[in-house]
Amino acid sequence: MVNLYEVTETNEMIEQENLDVRTITLGISLLDCIDSDLEKVKENVYNKITTVAKDLVKVGKEIEGKYQIPIVNKRISLTPIALIGGAACKTSDDFVEIAKSIDAAAKKVGVNFIGGYSALVSKGMTKADELLIRSIPKAMKETDLICSSINLGSTRTGINMDAVRLMGEIIHETAEYTKENDSLGCAKLVVFCNAPDDNPFMAGAFHGVTEADAIINVGVSGPGVVKRALEKVRGESFEVLCETIKKTAFKITRVGQLVAKEASQKLGVPFGIIDLSLAPTPAIGDSVAGILEEIGLEYAGAPGTTAALAMLNDQVKKGGIMASSYVGGLSGAFIPVSEDQGMIDAVQANALTIEKLEAMTCVCSVGLDMIAIPGDTKPTTISGIIADEMAIGMINQKTTAVRLIPVIGKGVGEIVEFGGLLGYAPIMPVNQYSCDAFVNRQGRIPAPVHSFKN
CATH class of the missing domain: 3.20.70.20 (Anaerobic Ribonucleotide-triphosphate Reductase Large Chain)
Structure with a gap:
């Protein structure tokens, strides 16, 4: 139970010391959106995000008003898209098409960022993983709210140096693709070792496959x-x-x-x-x-x-x-x-x-x-x-x-x-x-x- 003294103290921290809730991040599983038809995947993903997250921003604002606590960002994290698009995507441009659908859904529900344009390749890369990674520069150029993360290593598996080499090229290519905005695309791209499944912070947030259908972090x-x-x-x-x-x-x-x-x-x-x-x-x-x-x-x-x-x-x-x-x-x-x-x-x-x-x-x-x-x-x-x-x-x-x-x-x-x-x-x-x-x-x-x- 929060007592009156704690409420007063918290108000002082908010007003004078920049205390805030940096983000409410809604994690959404897209595993039920998988299909071998690309158009169907895009439709499924858009519908799932706009349905599950339709009230996220509204609820965030209600909580801000009720407790007078600033909530700086309302965000969404998704199941790594390399997994979701693997059956349907034959080229890197196919993944970019999914990215555009995700970006449109994020704009529809009004969130600040949406993460999960991701691949987990700490031990090896599938063809879908590689296609998603190679799509990142174009996806960052043609979307506004998407964040991308790639897990390249872990304590249990070691470091995938083939993926490390590739990501050096992809980061540089993303910089070139977005050079008109001082290479801003790279600010929405992060590589990890030991990436956690439940991180609410961008650009690294994704919804791990061990998580529930939806979760609030x-x-x-x-x-x-x-x-x-x-x-x-x-x-x-x-x-x-x-x-x-x-x-x-x-x-x-x-x-x-x-x-x-x-x-x-x-x-x-x-x-x-x-x-x-x-x-x-x-x-x-x-x-x-x-x-x-x-x-x-x-x-x-x-x-x-x-x-x-x-x-x-x-x-x-x-x-x-x-x-x-x-x-x-x-x-x-x-x-x-x-x-x-x-x-x-x-x-x-x-x-x-x-x-x-x-x-x-x-x-x-x-x-x-x-x-x-x-x-x-x-x-x-x-x-x-x-x-x-x-x-x-x-x-x-x-x-x-x-x-x-x-x-x-x-x-x-x-x-x-x-x-x-x-x-x-x-x-x-x-x-x-x-x-x-x-x-x-x-x-x-x-x-x-x-x-x-x-």
Whole structure:
């Protein structure tokens, strides 16, 4: 039961510290939409989405009004489309046709984004998987709301290096296809190792095949709340610091739990998980880098950054799991460069490099996220960066991801504007030494020895 004090405290966090529910994400299974006829698949998919999600946006607005809690995004995640289109799609253009139907359905129900234009290829690729992957550049150009994710590796299966090599090419091709918008298509494309089935955050959300026919997952966020709480214990011991983060994460997660239960009841859809990730926005004071600076770093990227981030992530999870019985998704801290003003400042001060961000990946939620790089970066170099991140996830039994944006026609130090929650970013330098011979080997990197747990 939420008492009056908690209500007052929550209102203060919303009004003064940028607390919000970042997303209500409705997961929808499309397994019953499979057909060997492409037109029938398109019709089935459109009808399923527009029927199951018809009240999602309305319910989100009702909850916002009732509790005065901002719900920034209403989103949908779908069963990986490589599975749904496999029987009907003979070419990559066939998958693009399904993408257009999905995009039209998303616009019809009024959501911000729809995820699940995805393939799971950690061990190998089917023909349908490969066709979907090759369709991504055109699909990103010809749709507005679709997000795409590809799982390239896992602790249990190793890393599919053939798919890693292909995705380096696809990311570069997507950048070319959308170069008129500063290669914005790449901002809606992410590659994973150990992708979770229940992630409500874009661009990586998809509805796993182990999930129910429909499910409600909620993502909460409150880096500004955590920073304000830490300001009150400035100079105190690590024990006090950790206790403060835990207590704050508990309060943030309780808000998400409230919204999730209400949405579940109103929509008649089971509640899945709360993802308690600290996801920043470009707004001043809503920065994960700002938390790291409050902990005691001059800039994110200074010596001690990885340790501070590890502590932050662990305490957020410890506090969050006490507030909800079902914590899942990614749950930790996101460090997207373009969406976090503190991260942008650190890059511009030369305190933060791609190599340091890679080290931070070992202890944070995702990885190299929303990083703009020179448009002339070779596809093999992109693949090498992806391989490094996949290895961190595989060895450490955690989710890692890469969302790189090679901005065609721009170079190091130039600024690229993405707009909205995607923010803006300085283009970061990339190591120019070649990894071509490594990336062009065929096959997969085997699973690590500690993956054998049967």
